[in-house]
Amino acid sequence: MELRQLRYFVVLAEELHFRRAAEKLFISTPTLSQQIKGLEREMGGPLLIREPRVRLTAAGAVLLRTGREILRATESAIRETRREAGSPAPVLRFGFPNGVPPWLLARIGELLAARLPGARMVLFAGTTADQLRLLDADEVDLALVRDPVEAPARFSRIPLARAEFDDPQAGYTAVWRTASRHPAVESLVAAVRGGPLTREA
DSSP, X not given: OOHHHHHHHHHHHHHOOHHHHHHHHTSOHHHHHHHHHHHHHXXXXXXXXXXXXXXXXXXXXXHHHHHHHHHHHHHHHHHHHHHHHTOOOOEEEEEEETTOOHHHHHHHHHHHXXXXXXXXXXXXXXXXXXXXXXXXXXXXXXXEEESSOOOOTTEEEEEEEEOSSSSTTOEEEEEEETTOOOHHHHHHHHHTTTOOBOSOO
């Protein structure tokens, strides 16, 4: 069992709702479902009753209780170790436009968790103009903006996702300050250099 799976289960057990738990974890609902099924196979039995509403089995209640203790102890150990090493967990201040598809935020969260474990996102919603202003003021580290967009030369950009619009040129672009060396920005940019994200990929 991986700590990631345990964290997914604890959040789901607290929410008792797959979609809400997935949104809280910044992953897609199918990804959460697959991870929980894998955990159930490893535990040797069901942890949840899924119909007509999500409920914990007796085994699930045991795992929730002990899982919380394990996660608290793990987080405490990580904090103390990082504090001693002088290396705090990176925080990505991420701006995104109003109305961005939930699947896209989920995919970005998945990529960040996979490439930079321990990192977390602080989210800022607003218009494209808001995002560029926040970026220029160093109030966000990375901004997701709708295409087409005109950004100052001091910003770098990369196509991040295809949008579900009739216009084939439409999509979303990630924009960041060229001088930034934020590890989370570099990790996400590296992840999409092979091509923009899609709902299916």
